[in-house]
Amino acid sequence: MRNLDITTLRSFVAVADSGGVTRAAGFLHLTQSAVSMQLKRLEEMLGLELLDRTGRTIALTASGEQLLAYARRMIALNDEIITRLTDHAYEGEITLGVPHDIVYPAIPQVLKQFHAAFPRVKIQLEASYTRTLKEQFAKGECDIILTTEPEVDSGGDTIARKRLVWLGAPGGATWRQRPLKLAFCRYCTFRPHVTAALDQVDMPWEMSLDTDSDRTIEAAVSADLAVNAMIEGTEPPHMEQIDHDGALPELPLQLINLYGGRSAKNEVHDTLVGLLRNAFSTSQVGRLRAV
Known part of the structure; x- marks a missing residue:
């Protein structure tokens, strides 16, 4: 050799x-x-x-x-x-904020790819609610954040538009009952849009579970005690999209926005931004608008 x-x-x-x-x-x-x-x-x-x-x-x-x-x-x-x-330029830490409901399946792959490129740069992942993440970003506590919102604020970029869908227990029937039993976290950004959609069609509903715990929500929904709504493709394996055939109102699209990615800072920062943009591809925009 x-x-x-x-x-x-x-x-x-x-x-x-x-x-x-x-x-x-x-x-x-x-x-x-x-x-x-x-x-x-x-x-x-x-x-x-x-x-x-x-x-x-x-x-x-x-x-x-x-x-x-x-x-x-x-x-x-x-x-x-x-x-x-x-090189010390490839050391350090970046704080990335992501809403609970869109951590999976995209973020683990982003972290894996980023670590392969910059093994000495630590990403501090903050998983929280959109409102909390935006407050942290405004205070400088997060370098980059993703949000799920119906619109985008100044300084943010929409990197994907995703459908909000009804979720229930596999094979469940609670979604047929009236008033419709809902389970949502108190600060969930989807909650007001879901209740507004129900009110718009005069469908009676009740908030049967009001909590701060995502795991509690998942347990209640998977037990067929209530229904929930999440962005399509992010539902846990023990919950499934409800095939209601029009019995429940259609829910609005949600934007996945990125804040902190506009100004080019350095190779490390820009690489992470690029991976996030690719993970939440805007290729879905045309398809969802056409539906």
Whole structure:
């Protein structure tokens, strides 16, 4: 097994770029003989002539031209690795705020991808209600937040539009009862929109469970004691979308907004913003509007 040496490749690229050993030596802060020795060692290891020395100036052979492209890529990758693992610019912490109901399934994948790119940068994940996250963001306690809202405030960007759907127990029948039994957290942003939709069609309802705990809501709904509403695709496995065939009112679309992503700050910040945008793709917009 033969292994190419990055230092030798760097000398080879310097000679190719500068057009001569002398200039390359000055650029690399090496002696001319040291650079010549590295080039000779590289040619011997590959068993190829890389430089055409017949003319007054040094030129690359066909093999040298082919190697040059690979050498540039290997040097760039080497330098990227060193920078990512040792540069203080790739250390630190970012606080990301995400509403409880959209953490899954997108955020774990975002965190995994980000950690692979910046293993020394810690993401502090804050899962809370949209209202609380916006207050934290305004105080500077969160660097980036996602929200679920019917509209977007100044400084935010809508990265997805998602349907709000009725959820109940698998095979449940509570949704057929009147008044309709609801289970919602006190500060859930979906709650007023759900009750407004029911009032608009004069459907009687009662808030059978009013709590601060998402787990309590999930337990009650999965036990078929009440119904709830969430963004389509984010429902827990023990709850399912109700196929009500028009017996319940249609619920409005919700916007998934991103705050803190407009101004480019640095590679770390911008990479996280890009991953979040991709995870909550706006490709759903056209389909949902057309429905």
